[in-house]
Amino acid sequence: MGHCSAQVLLFMLLKIAQTSAKDGVECVCEGNDCMEELCVGDQCFASVTLVGPAQGQAPTFRRGCLVGPDPPLMTCKAASNYVVECCTLPMCNANTSSQALLSQLLTAPQSEPVRYCVETLVLLVLGPVGLLGLLSLLAVLMCRRLHRSRLERLHEYDPEQGAIDGLIASNVGDSTLADLLDHSCTSGSGSGLPFLVQRTVARQISLVECVGKGRYGEVWRGQWQGENVAVKIFSSRDEKSWFRETEIYNTVLLRHENILGFMASDMTSRNSSTQLWLITHYHEYGSLYDYLSRVAVEMSDGLNMAASVASGLVHLHTEIFGTEGKPAIAHRDLKSKNILVKKDMRCCIADLGLAVTHSQSDNQLDVGNNPKVGTKRYMAPEVLDESIQMDCFDAYKRVDVWAFGLVLWEVARRTISNGIVEEYKPPFYDLVPSDPSFDDMRKVVCVEQQRPFIPNRWFSDPTLSALVKLMKECWYQNPSARLTALRIKKTLDKIYSSLEKGKADC
Known part of the structure; x- marks a missing residue:
């Protein structure tokens, strides 16, 4: 396709490469698309792109992660205006410099006229726009026709x-x-x-x-x-x-x-x-609320439950880039009654009727048209005192993290340690009525800044003590100080590893 088409292809592939992976190598992340200094993927990459050397623009230098088997096959190569270098060892892109990559650029053909790039851009931009407009019109007509047909079949x-x-x-x-x-x-x-x-x-x-x-x-x-x-x-x-x-x-x-x-x-x-x-x-064990009300759990099962909820929350909160990508989603009503227990003692998140979505590509925040709010007992301080930034998607993710801390507290109460376990109680059971009002919760959480009661026996158990520290980091009054779902998941994985190592040593 030429220099410009290769540039467009590289940009699309690098966007796909930002998708976070569950397991893989840790790499340095540098560039406009990086949310943090490190990322995790199947391979590391470093790239340099000549955006417009004829106009004297500086080259663009990026580092990050590639995910899956296909992107590396298409991405890791060099052309006349870009170079992408890949490697598979942890932090292997840390010492790669833009100068080293620039030295690998292929020599561009001297006879290629400048207008070739302009014409290619016109075709690449106007062609898809025209096709997209036609497809959009056909889609609208088809949706209307299917809607009428659906209603007719429903009544006839x-x-x-x-x-x-x-x-x-x-x-x-x-x-x-x-x-x-x-x-x-x-x-x-x-x-x-x-x-x-x-x-x-x-x-x-x-x-x-x-x-x-x-x-x-x-x-x-x-x-x-x-x-x-x-x-x-x-x-x-x-x-x-x-x-x-x-x-x-x-x-x-x-x-x-x-x-x-x-x-x-x-x-x-x-x-x-x-x-x-x-x-x-269908999950016959029912909700986490129902299960914990009936059954006390072993330490490993309790950690599995908590880690699986955190894993589901990470998936919801993560945007997946690409043509068939996934927006970031915040739940807004996370609680033990909206979490189901599976037969393997892991959990899955349910009830997405209040969810909000966000896409970075157009910075579009979709809150739906449902006027309902979440469950009062699980509301974060900024929701109760109405100081939440309604136009900021990260604010909704932090509300989910607050609620996750309360769910973690519920699991910890029903986790057996040294033969001791508490009976099931909902969060703030000793501070508000069974069906608390908005004002009840605001007084306890915002004015008095109280948190769920932590029994003394938890501090004598290393695993429960670690969970106490984790849940407190979900309960900061300042939303921006709370942990992310990904950090919560990684912490729970470490706690579980420590527990298993302790068992092996015994």
């Missing part, structure tokens, strides 16, 4: 008969939910099933038993082709929460082992009334 056909749904069902066949979800994830359709399959699955589910009720409606255990599923049925007055949760769950790349597995969402007519269904994986 009995879902129990499945006259039209039977046609779609033939494509579903005898596939399991795991098969359908695997196909969905590889086809880039979001974290749930394809939309038409979502309707088919929803219409074929039989409700077995009600397993929970709340302000939003009810949760039922249902069955689809012999598999258990959870069906959250929203009340009609809570349509905005249903719509928002559906919207968030259909975000591409949201699927994660510590985020509740979403399968389908449907607006269906039953018994002459409209029902709003959200269908997810």
Whole structure:
């Protein structure tokens, strides 16, 4: 494509390279896209780009991380106006200088006219813009047509008969939910099933038993082709929460082992009334609140629970760059009742109806149109005294961290140490009523600046003592002083490693 197209390709690949990885080598991160001085990926890179040498502009120098097997294959090379050098050892890009990279630049052909770059830029900019405009127009027309068709089918056909749904069902066949979800994830359709399959699955589910009720409606255990599923049925007055949760769950790349597995969402007519269904994986242990109320946990299980919630929160808070990227998401209502316990004693985060999203590319903050706020007992000081920066996405992440500290306190109370454990109690149980008001919580948290009670026995156990330090760093009155979700996860991993090492030494 020439110098400019190579420059554009390099910029896109370097943006993808900023995606944070769960495991890998630690590298120096330098450049406009770096949030911190270090990053973690599969490889380290250092690059230099001649932005416009004809105009006397200085070269651009960057260092950072590459993630996954594909980007390095396409990125690590040299051309006439850029060089990208990669390596696989920790901090191996620390000593790479721009001068060393500039010496590797290939010689540009002397006969290439300047207008070639301008013409290429015109094609690269105007061509996609025109195509995007055409596709946008077609998308709007298709959405309107599908919406009308959806409403017509909703009112004209009995879902129990499945006259039209039977046609779609033939494509579903005898596939399991795991098969359908695997196909969905590889086809880039979001974290749930394809939309038409979502309707088919929803219409074929039989409700077995009600397993929970709340302000939003009810949760039922249902069955689809012999598999258990959870069906959250929203009340009609809570349509905005249903719509928002559906919207968030259909975000591409949201699927994660510590985020509740979403399968389908449907607006269906039953018994002459409209029902709003959200269908997810079913976890028989129920919420973390329910589980801790019934069961005391061993130290390793308690740490696993806490670390898995932190891992899910890291995934939510992290933006994934790229054409099919994921925005950063803040939960806004994190609490033990919105966390589910899986059979392996790890947890997954649920209930995304109040979530907000943010994308750095356009600096767009999407708070949805749901007027509800979070749970008063878990509200951070800046929410209670209304000093939160509503237009700052980081402010919402810090609210999540405050709530995580309270969840960590709940887990610690039910963790057995030296044969001792406390009975389950919610945060601030000794300071506010069972259903505290906004003013009750503001007085305790903002005016008196009190925090949940820490029993003395925790300080005699090294693991619980480390957890106390961690939760206190989530509870700073100043939001900007609180830990990030990633730092919390790394700290919990270290605490778990210390616990396992202690067992081995014994």
